[in-house]
Amino acid sequence: MRFLDEEGFGRLMALLAARGYVVIGPTVRDGAIVLDRIDGAKDLPRGIREAQGPGAYRLEATGDHQLFAWSHGPDSAKRFLFPPREVLSTATRLEGELRVDPAPLPEVRYAFVGLRSCDLHAIEVQDRVFAIADPAYRKRREESFYVGVNCGHPGGTCFCDSMGTGPRCAAGFDLALTELGGGFTVEPGTARGEELLSELGSREATGAEAAAAAAVTDGARERMGRRLETDDLPGLLYRNREHPRWDQVASRCLTCTNCTMVCPTCFCNDVVDGISLDGTEATRTREWASCFSEEFSHMAPGDVRKSARSRYRQWLTHKFASWIDQFGTSGCVGCGRCITWCPVGIDVTEEIAAIRVTDGEVAVAEEVVA
Numbered sequence: 001m002r003f004l005d006e007e008g009f010g011r012l013m014a015l016l017a018a019r020g021y022v023v024i025g026p027t028v029r030d031g032a033i034v035l036d037r038i039d040g041a042k043d044l045p046r047g048i049r050e051a052q053g054p055g056a057y058r059l060e061a062t063g064d065h066q067l068f069a070w071s072h073g074p075d076s077a078k079r080f081l082f083p084p085r086e087v088l089s090t091a092t093r094l095e096g097e098l099r100v101d102p103a104p105l106p107e108v109r110y111a112f113v114g115l116r117s118c119d120l121h122a123i124e125v126q127d128r129v130f131a132i133a134d135p136a137y138r139k140r141r142e143e144s145f146y147v148g149v150n151c152g153h154p155g156g157t158c159f160c161d162s163m164g165t166g167p168r169c170a171a172g173f174d175l176a177l178t179e180l181g182g183g184f185t186v187e188p189g190t191a192r193g194e195e196l197l198s199e200l201g202s203r204e205a206t207g208a209e210a211a212a213a214a215a216v217t218d219g220a221r222e223r224m225g226r227r228l229e230t231d232d233l234p235g236l237l238y239r240n241r242e243h244p245r246w247d248q249v250a251s252r253c254l255t256c257t258n259c260t261m262v263c264p265t266c267f268c269n270d271v272v273d274g275i276s277l278d279g280t281e282a283t284r285t286r287e288w289a290s291c292f293s294e295e296f297s298h299m300a301p302g303d304v305r306k307s308a309r310s311r312y313r314q315w316l317t318h319k320f321a322s323w324i325d326q327f328g329t330s331g332c333v334g335c336g337r338c339i340t341w342c343p344v345g346i347d348v349t350e351e352i353a354a355i356r357v358t359d360g361e362v363a364v365a366e367e368v369v370a
């Protein structure tokens with residue numbers, strides 16, 4: 001384990017930019033910590049922390065000098081690796097001939113700074129959907145550099161410890177930092193991370209610094225905002241698809257789609273065709289979609305999931321149960337964003353716990369989809 005002082009951290013940011021990466025990191029905008037292009041450590045949220053709960057989020061000044069003393073805001077790397085809108089191809093008609101051109105592959109190379117362990121795991125979850133068949137995603141993903149930050153400040157809605165995805169970065173990073181007073185401990189996770197670290201003028205971390213770094217994530221584990229009992233979640237949800245709790249949550253759910261937009265693993269998308277007014281050019285665009293919208297389940301006879309109940313049940317059951325059948329991993333990394341950014345404060349951990357309490361008391365009926 002190495003130690004990098006604050007100046008060394010500044011050199012890390014400068015070196016990433018010098019190597020041609022677009023550096024994406026946390027910064028304060030519109031009252032939230034978002035991910036955006038940053039121009040060095042000066043743009044990071046120094047001395048800022050956030051307080052969040054179901055349907056609630058606000059920033060506060062801490063009066064100290066820490067750069068990473070907060071839990072994530074609504075953004076995740078998803079917005080960059082799988083953009084909300086992306087042109088897939090254009091078709092042009094010229095003198096009676098139709099030419100179709102796939103969109104050129106993206107040239108941008110991102111360096112993500114400050115991703116938490118839950119979000120590094122979320123990227124690996126999205127890989128299972130996009131990395132095989134989507135060359136633009138694959139290129140962005142493979143050419144990006146990942147600087148993780150071990151979490152010492154879990155949010156009020158976080159439950160990564162329950163999902164086994166944090167708070168300590170275990171995989172998916174080139175470099176993992178832990179913020180201590182006056183600098184960072186640094187661990188390389190890849191050969192390119194090691195190579196970059198060798199240029200930064202770090203020193204070997206002392207035993208006390210290594211112990212302090214371990215204490216940061218141990219403390220985060222204890223202060224985790226939420227817990228979730230994960231034992232046999234697929235069985236629990238499949239057994240209880242007629243549970244009355246689905247009606248209760250549906251009476252609150254606005255089907256606004258917020259939870260799916262902020263979720264770092266949700267991958268559903270739609271493909272939309274547009275055409276120029278003179279009819280000579282058409283554009284095919286991919287856009288984020290949500291299983292909470294009515295048209296999402298539109299089939300020949302009409303919309304399959306007509307009720308909020310069926311849509312909420314589908315989303316939660318997919319996240320915590322059928323995702324495992326499909327991809328061999330949970331669709332939830334315990335980031336808590338869907339709880340914080342739900343306008344009515346619906347909490348997945350509370351909904352699952354309520355179903356577990358009365359597990360077995362509700363008879364399983366034949367599948368009802370609407």
Ligand code: SF4
Nearest residue numbers: 253254256257259342
């Ligand atoms: S659960 Fe909350 S965020 Fe999700 S669709 Fe319903 S109201 Fe919106």
Ligand code: SF4
Nearest residue numbers: 263332333335336338
């Ligand atoms: S379901 Fe909620 S807690 Fe789980 S990864 Fe998505 S936004 Fe985060």
